[in-house]
Amino acid sequence: MTKVGPPESDPEALLQVRNLKKHFDNESGLLAGVQLDDEFPYVSRSTSDVRAVDGVDFDIKEGETLGLVGESGCGKSTLARTVLRLLEPTEGSVYFQGKDLASLSGEPLRRMRKNMQMIFQDPQSSLDPRMKVGPIVEEPMKAHGMLDEEGREARAKELLEKVGLDPQHYNRYPHAFSGGQRQRVNLARALSVNPDFIVCDEPVSALDVSIQAQVLNTMEELQEEFDLTYLFIAHDLSVIRHISDRVAVMYLGNIVELADKEELFENPQHPYTQALLDAIPVPDPRSGGRTALLSGDVPSPIDPPSGCRFRTRCPKVIQPEEYDMSDGAWRNLVEFQRAVERRAFEETDPDVLRSRYFQDAVPSGDAGTLLDEALGHIERDKFEDAERILVERFADQSVCATARPAYEIESEIGDGRHYSACHLRRDEAVATAVDEATVGGAARPGTEAPEADD
Numbered sequence: 001m002t003k004v005g006p007p008e009s010d011p012e013a014l015l016q017v018r019n020l021k022k023h024f025d026n027e028s029g030l031l032a033g034v035q036l037d038d039e040f041p042y043v044s045r046s047t048s049d050v051r052a053v054d055g056v057d058f059d060i061k062e063g064e065t066l067g068l069v070g071e072s073g074c075g076k077s078t079l080a081r082t083v084l085r086l087l088e089p090t091e092g093s094v095y096f097q098g099k100d101l102a103s104l105s106g107e108p109l110r111r112m113r114k115n116m117q118m119i120f121q122d123p124q125s126s127l128d129p130r131m132k133v134g135p136i137v138e139e140p141m142k143a144h145g146m147l148d149e150e151g152r153e154a155r156a157k158e159l160l161e162k163v164g165l166d167p168q169h170y171n172r173y174p175h176a177f178s179g180g181q182r183q184r185v186n187l188a189r190a191l192s193v194n195p196d197f198i199v200c201d202e203p204v205s206a207l208d209v210s211i212q213a214q215v216l217n218t219m220e221e222l223q224e225e226f227d228l229t230y231l232f233i234a235h236d237l238s239v240i241r242h243i244s245d246r247v248a249v250m251y252l253g254n255i256v257e258l259a260d261k262e263e264l265f266e267n268p269q270h271p272y273t274q275a276l277l278d279a280i281p282v283p284d285p286r287s288g289g290r291t292a293l294l295s296g297d298v299p300s301p302i303d304p305p306s307g308c309r310f311r312t313r314c315p316k317v318i319q320p321e322e323y324d325m326s327d328g329a330w331r332n333l334v335e336f337q338r339a340v341e342r343r344a345f346e347e348t349d350p351d352v353l354r355s356r357y358f359q360d361a362v363p364s365g366d367a368g369t370l371l372d373e374a375l376g377h378i379e380r381d382k383f384e385d386a387e388r389i390l391v392e393r394f395a396d397q398s399v400c401a402t403a404r405p406a407y408e409i410e411s412e413i414g415d416g417r418h419y420s421a422c423h424l425r426r427d428e429a430v431a432t433a434v435d436e437a438t439v440g441g442a443a444r445p446g447t448e449a450p451e452a453d454d
């Protein structure tokens with residue numbers, strides 16, 4: 001099934017996240033009190049929030065592992081903490097076992113929290129060095145009034161064994177353990193209160209590669225034995241591929257793609273996912289490895305791009321409808337516009353710039369006239385004016401800038417849902433949605449065309 005709009009809800013899901021947003025007050029951050037104005041073209045708002053998580057939808061089914069991958073700073077940890085309500089959401093809702101977490105407080109919230117545990121990246125700092133591992137594992141049980149002292153000790157020892165440690169080490173201090181073993185202690189502690197759901201925030205990132213696979217295997221065994229559901233965060237795609245059933249790719253506060261693991265790795269539909277996959281080094285040394293295809297920095301979450309968050313770096317950004325450039329001319333224009341925005345050159349001679357950026361294909365017609373105008377500004381050293389033309393008349397007119405993409409498309413591998421927030425999928429999704437609405441006699445909810453973003 002193909003549809004336009006956010007991913008549809010799965011009635012059987014253990015966790016349902018809907019339009020979740022978490023914005024931080026920028027005033028409390030580094031830029032507090034600093035007035036930024038038009039002199040700084042990349043930051044246009046002076047007191048705006050950091051939009052760390054900005055409208056996220058997904059479900060997690062019981063017993064599955066949803067991998068969440070994305071570059072540093074894209075909002076993964078903030079999303080995890082907001083899902084667990086360790087952070088108050090700015091907007092949106094989280095349903096766990098059918099209950100809206102926002103509607104819970106006091107004892108019911110505490111009971112629900114027992115079912116939702118979290119393990120963190122750094123096994124060193126998340127273990128109190130003054131406590132022995134036995135009492136560390138027992139701590140959550142104590143907090144939730146589980147068992148008596150003897151029962152807790154017996155359970156702690158049993159869990160130490162389950163996670164692959166020697167129960168005799170109950171009286172050891174964390175410093176006596178290796179990084180991998182300390183993460184196993186964390187696992188035992190999370191498991192002690194018998195949770196249904198564990199958020200794992202980069203749990204193996206700090207470990208040696210040789211140890212990572214062992215800890216991941218243990219996590220898989222524990223999942224099977226204790227019927228666990230994981231939200232597993234990592235920036236390393238090989239870790240994500242090892243552990244996940246489905247994968248969500250995050251970029252600048254949004255989920256840009258979500259699909260079954262094989263579908264996502266073998267049939268990625270979002271240019272950001274494609275770039276991430278292309279950047280994975282190929283093990284064969286003769287291949288020379290692959291390198292990242294992306295240029296430019298990730299924009300600030302204080303003032304993210306309108307429409308598609310990825311459009312300012314996307315190699316496949318769509319040409320505005322009003323022009324009719326060849327594909328080559330449009331790509332050259334995009335590359336030139338981004339170079340002007342970054343002030344990537346000091347050259348001002350239009351002929352030199354033409355031969356550097358437009359040798360194989362040059363825009364003609366209205367687009368050509370606008371390019372001439374921009375080149376004229378650069379010749380007079382007025383880069384801001386050139387930038388304004390290129391951004392306002394080209395980049396900002398693309399559908400990638402004017403509408404936020406959200407499409408569900410057919411999977412090639414398996415029959416799971418495949419969500420891609422990319423307008424390249426728009427025609428396909430709209431056509432099918434229209435067909436389905438026509439066949440059904442009326443449009444289904446959630447199949448309306450995406451609204452223009454701010």
Ligand SMILES: Nc1ncnc2c1ncn2[C@@H]1O[C@H](COP(=O)(O)OP(=O)(O)OP(=O)(O)O)[C@@H](O)[C@H]1O
Nearest residue numbers: 024029050052071072073074075076077078079301
């Ligand atoms: N308390 C806070 N106040 C202000 N901004 C914050 C706060 N916490 C996070 N941010 C910002 O929110 C954005 C997302 O951060 P987050 O830590 O969630 O990303 P991440 O993907 O988990 O990164 P990493 O992999 O490096 O941990 C970043 O721009 C970060 O600087």
